Amino acid sequence: MNIVYCLDDNYVSLAEVSIQTVKKYNPSAKIIIVSEKPIEVNGADEYFVQPLNMELRHKEEKDRISDATYLKLLLTAVLPYDRVLFLDGDTICQKPLDELWNKDVKYMGVTEGHNYSKIQARALGLRRYALSGMLLMNLKNLREYNFREKCFKVLKECKIPDNLFQHEETAINLTLNKEGKLTFLDKKFNYCHNREYDNPIPEEKAVILHICGKDKSYMYRFMKYPELMKIVPEIKEKRVAIVGNSGIIFNGKWGKDIDDHDFIIRFNRGFIKDKECQGSKTSLLILACPMSGAEMEFFKPKYVANRSKSYINKADFTINSYERAVIKNSLGAQPSTGFMAVNICLSFGAKEIDLYGFSWDGISWPNDPKYKTLHDMAKEKEIILGWQNAGLLKIHK
Numbered sequence: 001m002n003i004v005y006c007l008d009d010n011y012v013s014l015a016e017v018s019i020q021t022v023k024k025y026n027p028s029a030k031i032i033i034v035s036e037k038p039i040e041v042n043g044a045d046e047y048f049v050q051p052l053n054m055e056l057r058h059k060e061e062k063d064r065i066s067d068a069t070y071l072k073l074l075l076t077a078v079l080p081y082d083r084v085l086f087l088d089g090d091t092i093c094q095k096p097l098d099e100l101w102n103k104d105v106k107y108m109g110v111t112e113g114h115n116y117s118k119i120q121a122r123a124l125g126l127r128r129y130a131l132s133g134m135l136l137m138n139l140k141n142l143r144e145y146n147f148r149e150k151c152f153k154v155l156k157e158c159k160i161p162d163n164l165f166q167h168e169e170t171a172i173n174l175t176l177n178k179e180g181k182l183t184f185l186d187k188k189f190n191y192c193h194n195r196e197y198d199n200p201i202p203e204e205k206a207v208i209l210h211i212c213g214k215d216k217s218y219m220y221r222f223m224k225y226p227e228l229m230k231i232v233p234e235i236k237e238k239r240v241a242i243v244g245n246s247g248i249i250f251n252g253k254w255g256k257d258i259d260d261h262d263f264i265i266r267f268n269r270g271f272i273k274d275k276e277c278q279g280s281k282t283s284l285l286i287l288a289c290p291m292s293g294a295e296m297e298f299f300k301p302k303y304v305a306n307r308s309k310s311y312i313n314k315a316d317f318t319i320n321s322y323e324r325a326v327i328k329n330s331l332g333a334q335p336s337t338g339f340m341a342v343n344i345c346l347s348f349g350a351k352e353i354d355l356y357g358f359s360w361d362g363i364s365w366p367n368d369p370k371y372k373t374l375h376d377m378a379k380e381k382e383i384i385l386g387w388q389n390a391g392l393l394k395i396h397k
Helices: 009-025 067-078 116-124 139-145 147-157 168-177 217-222 226-235 247-251 255-259 293-299 321-331 337-347 377-389
Strands: 002-007 030-035 046-049 083-087 091-093 108-112 130-138 182-185 208-210 239-243 263-267 284-287 303-306 352-356 394-396
Touching (some): 002 009, 002 067, 009 030, 009 091, 009 226, 030 067, 067 130, 067 147, 108 168, 130 139, 130 208, 147 168, 226 263, 239 255, 255 352, 263 337, 284 293, 284 337, 321 377, 377 394
Parallel strands (some): 108 182, 352 394
Antiparallel strands (some): 091 208
């Protein structure tokens, strides 16, 4: 299953949320990014760079639709595949995509628009107007049809009514749709959030929910640490050790057990003073304090993550404030970094989660004994013990 996004920098953060939802229900899907210049997108499997090198009509100074949207018209030339599923970066996948992917589509599978699309259809002399936020594309047949050439010819030569502003979407409707070559699919495959339909469905029933319009805040309800997607394969279905900084870590010889895990998470200045007790390996070092390069190198971590944008340590990732805010709202206090690490591992589907050096007394051995925690350790302990009782993790002490 080949899933394609056409992006620029403005849509990367949204697309990372979209990709995460796609991977949740379709873990074997290949995620392909097409862009005008090189960009990095968490969760992507393959990249293609294709400059547009052309003047684009209907582009205004405050146009919220970016040039990257035109890249979908070039996919027949850019991609080596015969079949792809294109998704806009502001879409949410809510179910497996097998039913959609297996549809028999000669040229392109689309969904009909919401109520406003009736106005657009009439303006173009069409019975139905197709949306372009989801396109199931038979690239092999589209190449033979000369899809790319016909679309840009339409954009260059055809008089398009002033009330149509959807750019490449209009080109698709004036070529494939006008010639009856579109396959219209159930609206559940591209259902628009907060739009009016004659026959609406509950949004939770949609396979693909499209967060169209200017306000994209609803997208972030579906986000689970998208900035950490690179490490999902190293946590999902793996054994993870989370090593806290409580002094009880020195009460047992946990070192070998810790190092036998697939992925090992440590925090801040919890330097390894006794390998027999603490182990020696570090996969991810999460920082909620300033650290020098030499201090970080002591751990020899594979990855480093700042707990928030407040910390400017040289790191591979910065954990987003949205997810932390959600946890804070649940706890009634800022979550500890250890609690966030547990939440990350649960979110990413770790096979086993083992906690070492967790005591919830608010005191960690690297800190001043007079340090006063800002966290609700009693609440965090209650929740984590509940997770242990549910068989989601194990506390070693």
